[in-house]
Amino acid sequence: MKNFIYVGLLAILLGSCSPSTRITASWVDPEARNQNLSGQTIFIASLTRNLEVRTKLEDALADQASRRNMVAIKSSTQFRPDFYQNIPPEREIVDQIKRSGANMILTVSLIDTQSETRHVRGARTYSPYVNYRWYGGFYSYMNYWNPIFQDPGYYVTDKTYFLESNLYSLDNNQLIWSAQSETMNPGSIDSFVASYPSIIFEQLMKDGLMSRSN
DSSP, X not given: OHHHHHHHHHHHHHHHHSOEEEEEEEEEOTTTTTOOOTTOEEEEEEOOSOHHHHHHHHHHHHHHHHHTTOEEEEHHHHSOTTGGGSOOOHHHHHHHHHHTTOSEEEEEEEEEEEXXXXXXXXXXXXXXXXXXXXXXXXXXXXXXXXXXXXXXXXXXXXXXXXXXXXXXXXTTTEEEEEEEEEEEOOOSHHHHHTTHXXXXXXXXXXXXXXXXXX
């Protein structure tokens, strides 16, 4: 029985440590397609009040941007920690971003969450087709179904986060790219930021906003 419990706990831990992220949809302004972001200065803003999430996600996104020959400026280094509790007027924000030297803004925001509880079966499963030979005696019946008594399975709750990433041009204050994604069971912010930023920049490349050589 201890082995069954160990296997169940291991499956839960592995699930929580291995977030699964996929892009569900993306859009790019036709006029911006084939625009090379290499050499651009990009302002990165994680739109959350959670300072830890904001800092770690922006750090990881900035790292991906710099690997692709972009200059990255993080909102966590430009805005006060309580920025999202008291957002300044639009003109003031835009002017501050422009003074940083950025000509692009990349935002990431959480737009929805969903939770679903499911049952993980044990070692032996029930079939509606009864094998009546096990009903011939109490001991045979008990011995056959004993694995289920020992290992009834367990319940896990899958949590899915739906995020949206947008890229704006500061030259005309227009949206030029957007991508929606879903991440299942991120476990921790550290495991999430280890994979999400590279997926976002890979999608930017697929949508024609940067070349693979960057």
